Amino acid sequence: MEIPTRENAAVLFLDLQDEIVKNSRTVTLERLSRTAGALSASKRRVLILAGVASEIVVQRTALDALAAGYVVHIAVDACGGVDGRTEDAAWRRICAAGGVTTSAITFAAELTGDFTTELGSATLGIVYETLGG
Numbered sequence: 001m002e003i004p005t006r007e008n009a010a011v012l013f014l015d016l017q018d019e020i021v022k023n024s025r026t027v028t029l030e031r032l033s034r035t036a037g038a039l040s041a042s043k044r045r046v047l048i049l050a051g052v053a054s055e056i057v058v059q060r061t062a063l064d065a066l067a068a069g070y071v072v073h074i075a076v077d078a079c080g081g082v083d084g085r086t087e088d089a090a091w092r093r094i095c096a097a098g099g100v101t102t103s104a105i106t107f108a109a110e111l112t113g114d115f116t117t118e119l120g121s122a123t124l125g126i127v128y129e130t131l132g133g
Contacts, residue, residue, distance in 0.1 A: 014049060073101075
């Protein structure tokens with residue numbers, strides 16, 4: 001498993017449209033917006049996915065990216081599904097294909113690296129804000 005870094009990771013936000021996001025039943029719109037917004041974008045080999053619906057758009061994008069040779073990580077707390085059971089099935093299918101499920105907070109830690117720097121301190125503040133909401 002390749003760990004995301006600032007040098008190798010890209011973040012993709014999938015179908016975060018108002019009319020679609022309001023149908024999420026596994027995470028609130030407010031939390032989804034906060035956690036998805038905490039991730040940063042770039043163009044790299046490791047893809048970090050976040051979006052709605054987990055069972056459809058996130059799963060299909062993950063499986064297609066894995067088949068194309070990308071390393072895929074899913075920020076499950078920045079994704080919204082239609083149903084807990086079907087979302088769990090999507091996570092299992094993605095993992096079976098070689099993807100990794102984790103959290104936006106884990107990515108913040110991995111991408112920042114050192115929380116004693118100015119960037120690390122700012123990132124830690126975002127993490128605490130995300131957890132507190």
